[in-house]
Amino acid sequence: MKKLLSLGLALAALLLTPACDDAADAPDTADTADTSAPPDAADTADSLDALDTAGVPDTRGTDSEPELDVADTEPGEDTAPDAAVDAADVADVDDDGAADVADVDDASDGDDAADTGIPVALEPVVPAADGFTPVLVGRGVTVYRKDYAGGAPDWVTAVDLRVARVESVVGAWVGPPESSIEQRPVIAHWDDAVARGPALGARPRVLVNGAFFSPTVQPTFVTHGLQVAGEPVSYGYGLSEYPDHNAVVAWSNDTHAAAVLPWSVLAFEDYPEVVGAFAGDVPRPDNGDYVGRTFAAARDLDDDGVADALLFFVSSSANVAGATEVLTAFGGGATAMLSGGGSSAFVLDGVEEVSPKRRMPHVMAVYEPDPTGCAAACPAHATCDPAAGRCVCGEGWTGASCGTCDGCDPAEVVVDDADPGFSTFGSGYWWSVADHDDFETNALGGGMHYTLGDPAGTQVYTGRWVTPARLTGTYRVAVHLAAPDAFDPLPPAGNYQDAWVACDAVRYVILSDDAPAGALVTLDHHQRGWVDLADVTMGDRRGDVRVDDHAADGCAVQLDAIRWTRLPD
Numbered sequence: 001m002k003k004l005l006s007l008g009l010a011l012a013a014l015l016l017t018p019a020c021d022d023a024a025d026a027p028d029t030a031d032t033a034d035t036s037a038p039p040d041a042a043d044t045a046d047s048l049d050a051l052d053t054a055g056v057p058d059t060r061g062t063d064s065e066p067e068l069d070v071a072d073t074e075p076g077e078d079t080a081p082d083a084a085v086d087a088a089d090v091a092d093v094d095d096d097g098a099a100d101v102a103d104v105d106d107a108s109d110g111d112d113a114a115d116t117g118i119p120v121a122l123e124p125v126v127p128a129a130d131g132f133t134p135v136l137v138g139r140g141v142t143v144y145r146k147d148y149a150g151g152a153p154d155w156v157t158a159v160d161l162r163v164a165r166v167e168s169v170v171g172a173w174v175g176p177p178e179s180s181i182e183q184r185p186v187i188a189h190w191d192d193a194v195a196r197g198p199a200l201g202a203r204p205r206v207l208v209n210g211a212f213f214s215p216t217v218q219p220t221f222v223t224h225g226l227q228v229a230g231e232p233v234s235y236g237y238g239l240s241e242y243p244d245h246n247a248v249v250a251w252s253n254d255t256h257a258a259a260v261l262p263w264s265v266l267a268f269e270d271y272p273e274v275v276g277a278f279a280g281d282v283p284r285p286d287n288g289d290y291v292g293r294t295f296a297a298a299r300d301l302d303d304d305g306v307a308d309a310l311l312f313f314v315s316s317s318a319n320v321a322g323a324t325e326v327l328t329a330f331g332g333g334a335t336a337m338l339s340g341g342g343s344s345a346f347v348l349d350g351v352e353e354v355s356p357k358r359r360m361p362h363v364m365a366v367y368e369p370d371p372t373g374c375a376a377a378c379p380a381h382a383t384c385d386p387a388a389g390r391c392v393c394g395e396g397w398t399g400a401s402c403g404t405c406d407g408c409d410p411a412e413v414v415v416d417d418a419d420p421g422f423s424t425f426g427s428g429y430w431w432s433v434a435d436h437d438d439f440e441t442n443a444l445g446g447g448m449h450y451t452l453g454d455p456a457g458t459q460v461y462t463g464r465w466v467t468p469a470r471l472t473g474t475y476r477v478a479v480h481l482a483a484p485d486a487f488d489p490l491p492p493a494g495n496y497q498d499a500w501v502a503c504d505a506v507r508y509v510i511l512s513d514d515a516p517a518g519a520l521v522t523l524d525h526h527q528r529g530w531v532d533l534a535d536v537t538m539g540d541r542r543g544d545v546r547v548d549d550h551a552a553d554g555c556a557v558q559l560d561a562i563r564w565t566r567l568p569d
Contacts, residue, residue: 125158125309126299129329132156136348138368140164141205143348144330154315155346155353156330157206157366160301161308165202165253165367168210168228168273169193171219173361174423175462179226179233180219181361186345186352193365194350202367207347208312209294209339210362211275212238220361224248224276227268230541232517236276239263245282247336249275249296251310258298258307260334269516275364280324280335287320292344292354295323297332307333312364314346316354413543415465416445416561424449424463424559442482442528449559453503453551465562467543473566477510477533477545480561481525502526503555511544512536518546525558535567 124134125142132154136143140163144156159166169189171182186207193204212223214237224246225236239246246263250271261267268274278284280295294314298307311332313323324335339345342357382393415421449463502525509518514537521533533545543564549557 125160126301126311126331129156129326132326136205138164138205141366141368143206152316152354154313154318154326155348156326157208157312157314158299158330159310159312159366161251161253161256161258161310162301163369165200166251166273166310167193167196167200167253167365167367168226168275169196169207169363169365170226170228170233171361173219173233175234175464178221178235178237180217180221181213181233182219183213183215183359183361185359186347186356186363187350189360189363189365190347190350193363193367196365197367197370200367201370203370204365205349205368206312206366207345207363208314208366209343209345209356209360210364212277212338212343213361215358218359222276222361224263224278225268225274226276226362227272227274230272230516231544232268232511235265235268236263242278242282242284245279247277247279247334249277249298249310249336249338251298256308258310260296260298260336265517275338275362277336277338278340280320280337282337284320284340286340290317290319291341292316292339292356293318293320293323293337294339294344294346295327295335295337297327297330297335299331299333312366314344314354316344410469410471411566413467413469413471413564414444414561415467415543417443417449417463417465417559418445418447421466421468422464422559423466443558444480444561448482450556451549451559453506453553453555453557454549455551455553462546462548463559464544464546467564469542470540471538471543471564471566472540473538473569474535475538475543475564475566476535477543478530478563478565479508479523479533479545480530480563481527481558482560501555503551503557506551506557507548508533509546509548510534510536511541513539513541525556530563538564 122137122139124137124144125140128134128144132144132146134142135145140160142158144158146154146156148154169192171184171189173179173181186209190204190207193207197203211226213220214223221237222234223236223238223241225239225248226233236246248261248263248267249259250261250267251258251273252271253273257271259267259271262279263276277296280297292315294312296313297311299309299311300307301309311327311330313326315323320337320340323337327335343360344354345352345356345360345363346354504524504526505522506525508521508523510521510533511518519534519536523531523533543562545562547557547559551557
């Protein structure tokens, strides 16, 4: 049987091998000139393959080593290489003496998705498309591979969000409105994903590249937007490049829903995880080139009208039509392009099967529930109890998602500019001011930050305060202001002034359930002490307030402290 399968794969590979010429992938000189922050739309990372040499054929090296059966992990199993998962391996992966396919009793052996009633049988998430073979069959995660004679393989990953999960992994970021994000090697992102595993009760199996970005600056900016765990990182700087062909890949691990949609702010409100992208039909001039490609689509597994699976296609040499055709064959709907050149990345169990040609700010990690611990990732107010094989709500928290609590949220939270929850963003100066012998700031904690107003908004300096704990309920948000004349008379430039003049109107943005994308509040800084900004509704989310420098020219914008005070129900 295995010989027949191998022969069939070889014939399919010979019949379906595409052309593999990178000659058309010439460097785009526009992508090497602009080092401003944020960059212009031409600086999209995959509008250019700066590291590809024009005219050099794509080296699709064949991996001649046979794949070991990834399910052969039990003592006494066969060790011979084979391309398919053995039936015996599917039957009992945890050596508890019972077939995992039939074990849906919510017992503590971790063989089923906790309290979902969905069996976690080790069988492919979706049937393999023509020419593809499952090489990893996990709990809610399947990886398919298609080989080509003389070329590198194509990869498809299917993720059943009812069982497995997809997490964004992001480099250190500061902002918004347009956050700058640290670019890191792909293997560093993998290590980060592995480190998160225990807290999720899961382990990463796959990593794929995420949002488009500018390769010309470090830290960088994403092109089409990014939201992580309900927190907007960016709405994207390059939406004008192909304005009618922007899309988002959006999903929720909690509700097990996924979608590929046209870009809109509503997607950022409806889904906690959002990755901006080009729509699959974007009319880019390199669509026919065989270069690195990463595409995504969603699929409805149970035909209830809501997609509950994500599909990822990754290849080091494919064109747009081929990538779309593959995802359609796997049952995917509308497609989104996540890479069209040197940023395509695919890591399988820590091995870079498709290596990117640059560092990147964001990737997506696919997690399989850990059968040795919790069978599903735990929500925010729960922890994994390996002995029970399930998530356990923290003290005082109740409900299916451990989201209801009486008195758990802090009555008051203050984040000062000296606390870890405070950050600044911008390419110019944020001056830090502290008390000294002949000068008092009148600021909370004896120090504060400030910058000068810029009505044109050319610098876009931004300060941000984020609470360490999640908040639930109605909170009154207030800002602490020093006296109007409490500014350092000796700025870094050394020019002496008795005092800077406080701004008449300063813009604050408050994120809450009432305004997920932020509500704008304007405040006069000619005040002192705690000044109320607004009352907001918080539904198990971190307090998040930002301020920018869009104020009168040369006046002082103060950044001291923000306070959240819980109001009676």
